[in-house]
Amino acid sequence: MADLLEIEPVLILMSDSKYIYDATPENFAELVFGNSMRGPVMVNFWSEKAGPCLKLWPLLEKLVNEYSGKFLLVNFNADKFQQFARNELAVNSVPTVKMYRHQQIVDVIHGAESERSFRDMINKHLPRASDPLMLDAVKLYQEEKSDAAFEQLKKLYQADADNQRIPLTLIKLMLRDGRFEEMLSFVSTLPSALKKNDELIGLVAHANFLLAANTAPEKSVLEKNIADNPADVASRYQLSALFLLDDEYQHALDQLLAIVKLDRSYKDDIAVKGMVSILNVIGSDTPLAKEYRQKMIDELSA
16 A cells, blocks of 8 residues: 555645645545545544534544554535535535545444444554455456355455455455355354445345346236235345346335335345345435435334
8 A cells, every 4th residue: 555645735734643634625536535545534524513523533633643644534524515515425414434445435433433433443444464365366256266266265254354355355256256145145154243334235235136036037927926915025025126137226116115014024124225225326315215215214113
């Protein structure tokens, strides 16, 4: 990883620390997305009107200085730049802390959580000695040696269980390889904390949809099953998967919402997780996503 101190001089220094910066709508892309290609960038969305933000600020400054440039802290005034924060960055409350890596949000904490929570967030995304070996395994996969790649990744994970990038990489490659049942079996062995990872939940939802679609009969058969028995949640889930493959998002969401109404606990909340996955794909600010997110919330709170 390149030295995080090699930052463009146009960026605005926020405090006496050389690891803390102040972002605006004009420099956000360069400051956050650009530097996230070199290492982790933590963005603190704050407001001077919110007491928890003022409580959190010294903790984050303490941590970034303690880690001495292994990550950058970027403060963004979500009250001053409210429209940009909401419309472009999907920040609707403060404090919200997001970790960026490779131009992607890789972690989020809402509220002034404990110091341990923020340390865990930071440590999760710092470079580790096992990273180069993980990349070697990916190269094996690219050379069409998938069995060897998967075996190497499993051994790496046993040796460095704290590196969450290893199991996530293995799961992504299994998904890409069409090994859905093997992937889901591996996921079942992971610790409960990792199973709550948002990216992992999305990957599992995707695998479940593909597995259901691969084993599903024709749509007409499923539609007849549902007409004969509206409570047939298995047919509804398979039908939602087929609709999703055809990019018929609303029809897929309708079937999943029906499952939530009939049997929310079906296959470990598979319908709820599937809805969340689809809503993330179509975009949180689209009218369809807003409509069905509210429908899901109403149903879950009923």
